[in-house]
Amino acid sequence: MKNLIELQHASKHFGGLKAVDDVNLSVEEGALHCLIGPNGAGKTTIFKLIMGIYPPTTGKVIFDGRDITKMPTYRRVREGISIKMQIPGVYLDLTLYDNIRIAVQKYVDYKQIPAEIDRLIELVGIREIGNPLVRNMPHGQQQWLEIAMSLASKPKLLLLDEPAAGLGPEETEFTANIVRRINEQGTTIIFIDHDMDFVAQIARRTTVLHYGKIFAEGTFEEVHNNQDVVNIYLGKV
Amino acid sequence: MLNSIFNYFYQFLDSFSFLILAVAGLAIIFGMMGIINLAHGEFIMLGAYMFTILAKASVPLFLAVILGALFVGMFGYVVDKLVVSRLYGRPLDSVVATWGISLLLRQGILILMGPSLPGLTTPLGTFAVGESTYSVYRILLGVVAVLVLVGLYFLFMHTKFGLHSRATMQDNSVAQSLGINARRMYSTTFMLGSALAGLCGALYAPTMTITPTMGQAFQNDSFVTVIVGGADPLVGMALSGGVLGVIQSALSLLFGTFFGKMGLLVVAIIVIRVLPKGFSGLVEKHMVKGKR
Amino acid sequence: MKTKFKDAITTENICAVLVLVFFIAYPIISSAYQTLNMANFLITVILALSLALIWGYTGIFSYAQAAFYGIGGYTYAILCKNFTDPALTPLFLIGGVVMGFLVALFLGYFMFYGGVNDVFVALVTMCFTLVLETFLAQTAGSEWHIGAAQLGGFNGINAVTPLTIGTFPVKNLALYILALLLVIGIYLAMRIMEKRNLGYCLLSIRENRTRSEMFGYNTAFVQMMIFAVSGAIAGLSGVLYTSWGGYIVPSAVGMTQATMPVVLVAAGGRKNPTAVVIFTLFYLSLSQKLAASGSQYSLVLLGLILLLVVLFVPKGIIHSLFEIIDRKVVLPLKNGKAQAGGAAE
Numbered sequence: 001m002k003n004l005i006e007l008q009h010a011s012k013h014f015g016g017l018k019a020v021d022d023v024n025l026s027v028e029e030g031a032l033h034c035l036i037g038p039n040g041a042g043k044t045t046i047f048k049l050i051m052g053i054y055p056p057t058t059g060k061v062i063f064d065g066r067d068i069t070k071m072p073t074y075r076r077v078r079e080g081i082s083i084k085m086q087i088p089g090v091y092l093d094l095t096l097y098d099n100i101r102i103a104v105q106k107y108v109d110y111k112q113i114p115a116e117i118d119r120l121i122e123l124v125g126i127r128e129i130g131n132p133l134v135r136n137m138p139h140g141q142q143q144w145l146e147i148a149m150s151l152a153s154k155p156k157l158l159l160l161d162e163p164a165a166g167l168g169p170e171e172t173e174f175t176a177n178i179v180r181r182i183n184e185q186g187t188t189i190i191f192i193d194h195d196m197d198f199v200a201q202i203a204r205r206t207t208v209l210h211y212g213k214i215f216a217e218g219t220f221e222e223v224h225n226n227q228d229v230v231n232i233y234l235g236k237v
Numbered sequence: 238m239l240n241s242i243f244n245y246f247y248q249f250l251d252s253f254s255f256l257i258l259a260v261a262g263l264a265i266i267f268g269m270m271g272i273i274n275l276a277h278g279e280f281i282m283l284g285a286y287m288f289t290i291l292a293k294a295s296v297p298l299f300l301a302v303i304l305g306a307l308f309v310g311m312f313g314y315v316v317d318k319l320v321v322s323r324l325y326g327r328p329l330d331s332v333v334a335t336w337g338i339s340l341l342l343r344q345g346i347l348i349l350m351g352p353s354l355p356g357l358t359t360p361l362g363t364f365a366v367g368e369s370t371y372s373v374y375r376i377l378l379g380v381v382a383v384l385v386l387v388g389l390y391f392l393f394m395h396t397k398f399g400l401h402s403r404a405t406m407q408d409n410s411v412a413q414s415l416g417i418n419a420r421r422m423y424s425t426t427f428m429l430g431s432a433l434a435g436l437c438g439a440l441y442a443p444t445m446t447i448t449p450t451m452g453q454a455f456q457n458d459s460f461v462t463v464i465v466g467g468a469d470p471l472v473g474m475a476l477s478g479g480v481l482g483v484i485q486s487a488l489s490l491l492f493g494t495f496f497g498k499m500g501l502l503v504v505a506i507i508v509i510r511v512l513p514k515g516f517s518g519l520v521e522k523h524m525v526k527g528k529r
Numbered sequence: 530m531k532t533k534f535k536d537a538i539t540t541e542n543i544c545a546v547l548v549l550v551f552f553i554a555y556p557i558i559s560s561a562y563q564t565l566n567m568a569n570f571l572i573t574v575i576l577a578l579s580l581a582l583i584w585g586y587t588g589i590f591s592y593a594q595a596a597f598y599g600i601g602g603y604t605y606a607i608l609c610k611n612f613t614d615p616a617l618t619p620l621f622l623i624g625g626v627v628m629g630f631l632v633a634l635f636l637g638y639f640m641f642y643g644g645v646n647d648v649f650v651a652l653v654t655m656c657f658t659l660v661l662e663t664f665l666a667q668t669a670g671s672e673w674h675i676g677a678a679q680l681g682g683f684n685g686i687n688a689v690t691p692l693t694i695g696t697f698p699v700k701n702l703a704l705y706i707l708a709l710l711l712v713i714g715i716y717l718a719m720r721i722m723e724k725r726n727l728g729y730c731l732l733s734i735r736e737n738r739t740r741s742e743m744f745g746y747n748t749a750f751v752q753m754m755i756f757a758v759s760g761a762i763a764g765l766s767g768v769l770y771t772s773w774g775g776y777i778v779p780s781a782v783g784m785t786q787a788t789m790p791v792v793l794v795a796a797g798g799r800k801n802p803t804a805v806v807i808f809t810l811f812y813l814s815l816s817q818k819l820a821a822s823g824s825q826y827s828l829v830l831l832g833l834i835l836l837l838v839v840l841f842v843p844k845g846i847i848h849s850l851f852e853i854i855d856r857k858v859v860l861p862l863k864n865g866k867a868q869a870g871g872a873a874e
Binding site: 051053072073074075077078082083085089090091092093094098101102103105106107110149152153 | 725726729730732733736737739740741742743744745746747748
Binding site: 271273320323324328329330332333334336337338339340341343344345347348453457460461463464495498499502505506509511 | 640
């Protein structure tokens, strides 16, 4: 299986702070890969590097065999990378349909927009929500809406930043099903989360970050049973 | 030769002090709250009017300046309580609202006090270097500008208020969770910024005609200085005033005052393109790097 | 089909139709002088709509509309002075519009590709307008000319040929009709665009620019282009004004002139072009009456309106009225009809 996305010797420094420190990360096509680590370990920063929100201080980002380090964000999205943000990145003052419409309209013909909106609602399973103003939707529903929107570009790679954050057990399971479904349809997924039950349900490969560096890597079981990993979460390292 | 150097230095000091005194109030408010006070020029105008009225009533000039500044500070407090405080977090709306205030002030003063006020002559006389004469007062203004910078430095770096200000500027929510009352910070800052505007007006009053629209001349330049300086009211502002002062004085000497003013704008547009956060952004990068 | 028509019955649309009827009837019921006066109001409506397009739809707050207005006007005047054949004036109109577009494109490129954010756009555009005005006011000497056109400093350029089609000068009623057609055209273009992809694209930029980048929108490019288009529309307004009055002066680019569209759009309802048109009409008529009795107070009124609207009716007075009437009157009526109509839907 070839690598869909690679970070090669990627670093991101903010003044004196090394948020990401010489990271070499590869994710295979079709993977369901998880990034975990204590707060401030650099996980969201890595996502931002992949999205091109800012350039790496050093190193490269390779996507589908192409060096995209200098590519602006909007081009990366059109190349096939998509993201669901940590704090829901939805248009709060618009309706659910308008939100999806905005995400969708660049990727289908004008006449097919209503059908496409429908398809995404179906895919994520949010039909019961109807069409409220997004501001009035509870947090969980906003998360699912954003996932639907992030799928509009039919991405090869989907980044999910804390998809289970703030969700109860039923909602978490619902989300896990969505993520699995999307992955089965061929989308490579990298996600960040702190909810270990959620991660356990779906992650196949896991990378642990600590102080901006890769601390451990392997299947979820390997990482989960690694005493050193437990220690960094408990603050012993 | 020495004469031309002094001539140039004088021009530079003139530009520099004008920019610093004009921008100080605006920069502090912008740095703290992200609000551009479009009535800034009118606050300066109010300071000039207050000073002139007091000076004509035989109040000693030095006192008239202080009182002018204080008056505008108080006025700023009222404006904040009535208007600005409702617009925290809505920077574009505050731009429109303060523009409304600016209109009200300009027209209000025009209606109340007529199209102009008989002013004072520049005090302290002149001195000569070589064949040219220079105004002592303008040298004094240069000194005051430097004192204002130094004073602000001490205020922000060595007082509790300053510490709280910088914390609120950096990260509002964190500062609040540490017990800093952000609203009070904002109000006090707005008052301070207004007082500085009043100070500028009072100081420059003897050198200008006192009209309701006199604030505009200050406003244009201070906006450019804020653009170039960025959000840091200390270093950004000082650097900006310095650089723009050099450019403006050089262009004025070579091509005339008009080109001096045009030069400011061109620089502002270039700086924005190259340094979107102004000089403050540059400083941030270097200062934090330096510490490591 | 039936539901679409029913959806189209909103306070806004009803008012738009009423206003259209008013404009069509106006020359019939008014004197020639009043009609010419109203033509001037329509020209200001065009300027206001140009700001509504970028501020209301896209979230770009610009003080430079007056600058592009002036650039359009001056371009037209300069061309008229250099090429005196009146039959060429339609070309000069296009010239003014194109100049407005190009200068705005240039400024837009500098700002949006430089990552200049919202408040700074306001500052930069303000500076731009100020310097343009200062520059134009300084051009009194005879050395300031472009070809045969003296820029004229404070006095500007006078005795400008009015727009002429063939041998027919577009004045009075003809100018009114032209201005009205342009307003209708721009208004309709904006309303139609709202529901199409471009409208949603602008909306996404207004609501959350950085997030829209991550949905694949090239936001810098879109902002630059829409800014250029609004510059073209503002330039059009400037050309028409210059043709209407026969002159253009630096104060047309001044801060007072720059305030006007901001007030009109902010107080009317920047996201709603119908509200902007209605409020502009209302405000210009009112301030003209006030000016007749003592112009000092009209500016006070302006300032007060701005202040009160931003504080208490930030959506805009007319826009808020539309929503209130919709909620309290139109919607209940529509629902009442549906219940009475039974299963027809």
